[in-house]
Amino acid sequence: MAGxxxxxxxxxxxxxxACLAGVTLLxxxxxxxxxxxxVPTPPAEGAEKPFVLxxxxxxxxxxxxxxxxxxxxxxxxxxxxxxxxxACWPVRSLFRGEVTLEGRLRNERGLYLxxxxxxxxxxxxxxxxxxxxLPLYSAxxxxxxxxxxxxxxxxxxxxAGQFVSVLAERDKLRRQLDLLRALERRSQERVKAGxxxxxxxxxxxxxxxxxxxxxxxxxxxxxxxxxxLLGNCHEHxxxxxxxxxKQLLASARGG
Numbered sequence: 001m002a003g004x005x006x007x008x009x010x011x012x013x014x015x016x017x018a019c020l021a022g023v024t025l026l027x028x029x030x031x032x033x034x035x036x037x038x039v040p041t042p043p044a045e046g047a048e049k050p051f052v053l054x055x056x057x058x059x060x061x062x063x064x065x066x067x068x069x070x071x072x073x074x075x076x077x078x079x080x081x082x083x084x085x086x087a088c089w090p091v092r093s094l095f096r097g098e099v100t101l102e103g104r105l106r107n108e109r110g111l112y113l114x115x116x117x118x119x120x121x122x123x124x125x126x127x128x129x130x131x132x133x134l135p136l137y138s139a140x141x142x143x144x145x146x147x148x149x150x151x152x153x154x155x156x157x158x159x160a161g162q163f164v165s166v167l168a169e170r171d172k173l174r175r176q177l178d179l180l181r182a183l184e185r186r187s188q189e190r191v192k193a194g195x196x197x198x199x200x201x202x203x204x205x206x207x208x209x210x211x212x213x214x215x216x217x218x219x220x221x222x223x224x225x226x227x228x229l230l231g232n233c234h235e236h237x238x239x240x241x242x243x244x245x246k247q248l249l250a251s252a253r254g255g
Contacts, residue, residue, distance in 0.1 A: 052192065053201055055184050056208045072175065075168045076248045081229070082160040086153065088233035088241050104129040156232050163225035163245075170218040171252055177211045184208055222249070 106127045184204035190196035226245050230238045 053188065053198055053205075055181070055188060056205045056212075057181070060185065060188075072168075073171050073252055075164050078160050078164045081163065081244075081248075082157055084241055084244060085156045085160060085229045085232050088237035089152070090234040102130070152232065156229070159225050159228040159232075163222060163229065166218050166221045166225065167248070167252055170215055170222070173211055173215055173218065177208065177215070180204060180208045180211055 106129075107125075184201065184207075187196060187201040187204050191198055191201050226242075229245065230242055233241055
């Protein structure tokens, strides 16, 4: 059997080779300390660009959460709005009398006999009268006034309550919309990176569109409540209440 021949390796040569390899690694790390990847070359002019699905708004907002997230605004005082609407009611009339008219028609006929000549004479008399009654105190009119006042207060309370609740709901939905837009922007970046499908971004886009449509509907309900409140005011006093309502809308987020 042939014997195994061992190769003779110089220890000094191996040490020199190891030192050279270490120096090469250190030099490469110093040249690229961050370990960045090489910058890809831009596509040539005229080359087809990859399709990118835009966001619903067409903008590219930040996908990072804001440092100071929006806080909900305090709801306006419903009682103050209610009392302002009642105060601008037209001035009550000092004369609310109950007048009752009664007509009468009277017809009288008479027959007279003359004993001397034996001749009868007939007479007739007609009369008409119109009577007006004006009582100083009318319980019926007072009851009607109470019913009218109660109905008016109920309508004003419903309009004021609807205005306050819809305004708070719209503020909450606007804060929710900001979060949905950030998620939509994040999904767009995930689709660009190839880690998510386009359906994910489309789902967030539909949620953003639905939230914006709901905000439009709530804005319409706010204007309806505003007009109803102004409808309870005298035309010369409605401007003051309208200015107060506009101030409440302006203090809310987005007006």
